[in-house]
Amino acid sequence: MATAKDRAQAKAGSGLNDDIGEQKRLELYRTQVVLREAEQRAYDLFLQNLVKGTSHLSLGQEAVAAGFAGAMKPGDLSFCTYRGHAHTLARGVPVEKVLGELMQRDNGLMRGKGGSMHLTSVDHGVMGSYAIIGAHLPIACGAAWRAQYKGDKDVSVCFFGDGTTNIGAFHEALNFAAVWKLPVIFVCENNLYMEYTPIGDVTAVPQPAADRASAYGLERILIDGNDADVVYRAAQIAFDKARAGEGPSLIECLTYRQSGHSRADPAKYRPEGELDRWKLRDPIKIYRERLLQFGVAERVIADIDAQVRKVVDDATEACKAAPPPPLDIIATDVYADGGWAWRN
Amino acid sequence: MAELTYRDAVIRGIAQEMSRDPDVVFLGEDVAKAGGVFKATVGLYEQFGPLRVRDTPISEQAILGAAMGAAMTGLKPIAEIMFSDFFAVCFDYIANEFPKSRYMSNGQVKCPLVVRTGNGAGSRFGAQHSQSVENWCMMIPGLKVVAPSNPRDVIGLLAASVRDPDPVIFLEHKSLYPTKGEVPDGEIVDTLGTAKVLRSGKDATICALALMVPRALEAAEKLKAKHGIDCEVVDVRSLVPLDTQTILGSVARTHRLFTVEENPRLCGWGAEIVSIVADEAFYDLDGPPVRITTPHIPLPAADILEDIVLPTPDRIAETVRRSLQS
Numbered sequence: 328m329a330t331a332k333d334r335a336q337a338k339a340g341s342g343l344n345d346d347i348g349e350q351k352r353l354e355l356y357r358t359q360v361v362l363r364e365a366e367q368r369a370y371d372l373f374l375q376n377l378v379k380g381t382s383h384l385s386l387g388q389e390a391v392a393a394g395f396a397g398a399m400k401p402g403d404l405s406f407c408t409y410r411g412h413a414h415t416l417a418r419g420v421p422v423e424k425v426l427g428e429l430m431q432r433d434n435g436l437m438r439g440k441g442g443s444m445h446l447t448s449v450d451h452g453v454m455g456s457y458a459i460i461g462a463h464l465p466i467a468c469g470a471a472w473r474a475q476y477k478g479d480k481d482v483s484v485c486f487f488g489d490g491t492t493n494i495g496a497f498h499e500a501l502n503f504a505a506v507w508k509l510p511v512i513f514v515c516e517n518n519l520y521m522e523y524t525p526i527g528d529v530t531a532v533p534q535p536a537a538d539r540a541s542a543y544g545l546e547r548i549l550i551d552g553n554d555a556d557v558v559y560r561a562a563q564i565a566f567d568k569a570r571a572g573e574g575p576s577l578i579e580c581l582t583y584r585q586s587g588h589s590r591a592d593p594a595k596y597r598p599e600g601e602l603d604r605w606k607l608r609d610p611i612k613i614y615r616e617r618l619l620q621f622g623v624a625e626r627v628i629a630d631i632d633a634q635v636r637k638v639v640d641d642a643t644e645a646c647k648a649a650p651p652p653p654l655d656i657i658a659t660d661v662y663a664d665g666g667w668a669w670r671n
Numbered sequence: 672m673a674e675l676t677y678r679d680a681v682i683r684g685i686a687q688e689m690s691r692d693p694d695v696v697f698l699g700e701d702v703a704k705a706g707g708v709f710k711a712t713v714g715l716y717e718q719f720g721p722l723r724v725r726d727t728p729i730s731e732q733a734i735l736g737a738a739m740g741a742a743m744t745g746l747k748p749i750a751e752i753m754f755s756d757f758f759a760v761c762f763d764y765i766a767n768e769f770p771k772s773r774y775m776s777n778g779q780v781k782c783p784l785v786v787r788t789g790n791g792a793g794s795r796f797g798a799q800h801s802q803s804v805e806n807w808c809m810m811i812p813g814l815k816v817v818a819p820s821n822p823r824d825v826i827g828l829l830a831a832s833v834r835d836p837d838p839v840i841f842l843e844h845k846s847l848y849p850t851k852g853e854v855p856d857g858e859i860v861d862t863l864g865t866a867k868v869l870r871s872g873k874d875a876t877i878c879a880l881a882l883m884v885p886r887a888l889e890a891a892e893k894l895k896a897k898h899g900i901d902c903e904v905v906d907v908r909s910l911v912p913l914d915t916q917t918i919l920g921s922v923a924r925t926h927r928l929f930t931v932e933e934n935p936r937l938c939g940w941g942a943e944i945v946s947i948v949a950d951e952a953f954y955d956l957d958g959p960p961v962r963i964t965t966p967h968i969p970l971p972a973a974d975i976l977e978d979i980v981l982p983t984p985d986r987i988a989e990t991v992r993r994s995l996q997s
Contacts, residue, residue, distance in 0.1 A: 465736020
């Protein structure tokens with residue numbers, strides 16, 4: 328578990344102050360509510376067999392996605408895992424596009440050709456969701472290499488879970504990024520479970536990402552991933568470092584996956600009471616209290632909640648009414664000429 | 672016109688493309704300051720500098736992943752994997768990432784990159800540094816797969832690969848690096864998906880790739896000189912896209928088909944060609960198509976053993992003769 332020093336570091340950024348400002352806080356709140364409502368809806372639609380295949384939710388982890396997206400500039404790039412709905416939505420991709428892809432409709436983000444695990448919206452800087460654990464860390468390095476080579480000021484941000492820290496590509500990418508001093512930020516969402524197994528049962532160090540940082544000459548950064556203000560501040564520091572040409576950061580965000588691993592997993596592997604304890608630290612609950620502390624009226628918060636719910640309701644209806652993808656896209660975009668021809 | 676080694680043609684091909692386009696960058700293990708383990712990248716670091724020609728750690732996943740991220744966002748990377756056998760430790764990128772990103776994203780993501788690699792046997796390196804892995808790549812939708820047999824094609828096909836908007840696996844044959852060939856002066860740009868008839872003949876078509884091409888040509892000369900058998904030799908050059916028209920056209924003239932493959936037998940590219948010819952030109956054939964391959968075994972290290980398992984000019988010639996005269 329986290330050491331006393333870690334707890335101190337984790338709390339350090341959460342003190343009340345007005346460095347963030349009301350406008351940004353309302354944005355961070357709204358983003359978290361969008362993620363919560365859209366993903367809760369995705370779960371309900373899965374149970375109705377309207378979301379097909381699989382689905383990996385980030386319920387309870389919204390502060391990480393919102394905090395980082397809030398600190399990004401247009402042009403910054405996100406690289407996600409199959410648990411990527413939240414990060415995709417946080418960059419402003421419309422709820423209808425995401426739910427449409429999960430429901431395998433023609434209005435989906437990739438018209439049903441990718442599915443829930445591969446959400447991609449290049450126009451929003453979402454450079455893909457990768458379903459092979461660890462694959463996207465080196466890819467994010469490559470995008471950062473391009474920025475470094477061309478003198479572009481964008482930063483690549485790579486989100487992954489605690490389980491990713493035990494695969495080879497994680498270690499290759501961390502070393503590579505450090506040696507090349509790349510403008511990339513590695514964000515580990517430690518939600519305590521590698522699929523169904525507690526991460527502590529299969530990892531040699533207590534903090535799967537933070538405790539590895541020193542191996543790559545990086546600062547050990549462990550933060551409270553359920554407080555969007557803390558995440559936002561840590562993200563800003565890492566972005567500033569990357570844009571200044573000072574290289575990569577590895578940030579471990581302590582959080583908790585309130586949902587199961589995938590589909591309708593009831594997560595019976597949790598110890599009794601664990602979920603309830605974490606719900607006391609629910610990121611949206613924390614942030615609602617934060618807004619009230621800063622004097623935001625309850626009515627303003629309720630308006631945001633209602634607006635978001637309407638967006639999600641409307642998106643749901645639009646997706647239900649949308650047709651499935653047409654058959655003529657089966658063999659398009661295999662190659663750059665738009666087709667699939669492998670012979671003459 | 673100048674005589675150039677296959678190795679020097681690699682250098683000239685990369686230099687030609689890097690000179691043309693500042694977005695072409697090159698990375699790999701030992702490729703920069705050391706000039707490559709096969710000395711096939713000597714001088715590029717000095718010519719193009721440390722920002723464009725970069726040494727990497729021994730991290731094949733990082734090399735291919737970084738190439739992909741750079742390609743997705745606007746560069747045209749050339750990545751080197753020292754030995755093609757090492758594809759096995761970074762196969763995620765070759766099998767899952769490069770070739771599927773465009774399709775899965777409904778055309779949003781592009782991946783214009785080239786993976787160069789030392790492929791093939793003949794160096795007595797044993798089973799993990801000698802394989803011919805073209806078939807590992809050929810079976811994956813979304814990739815292009817190229818294997819030149821001579822210095823001129825190295826330059827022309829490498830240029831075509833770098834300029835191609837899709838991910839290309841570029842297989843250089845390790846045993847061909849010291850071989851020489853005539854290369855015209857000036858820029859050379861070839862076309863992917865084009866086979867070449869290197870020798871005309873009327874009695875049989877022999878399709879070959881990379882190191883098997885000079886061996887097939889030598890076999891054809893022996894067959895003509897000793898037995899009066901006149902073979903047409905087709906250098907397949909590109910497995911994807913595959914120039915089936917050149918192969919079908921040749922079979923229509925000769926009525927017999929042989930493939931010469933360095934890879935182990937099962938699921939070799941020759942099987943695909945035989946299948947296409949059987950489907951589409953069955954009535955052109957005067958006899959069964961025959962595949963000449965390495966047996967389905969790991970490659971042995973000892974020279975006397977390795978020499979026996981690879982198709983040789985004598986084995987090719989003898990197989991063709993027996994088949995035509997039976």
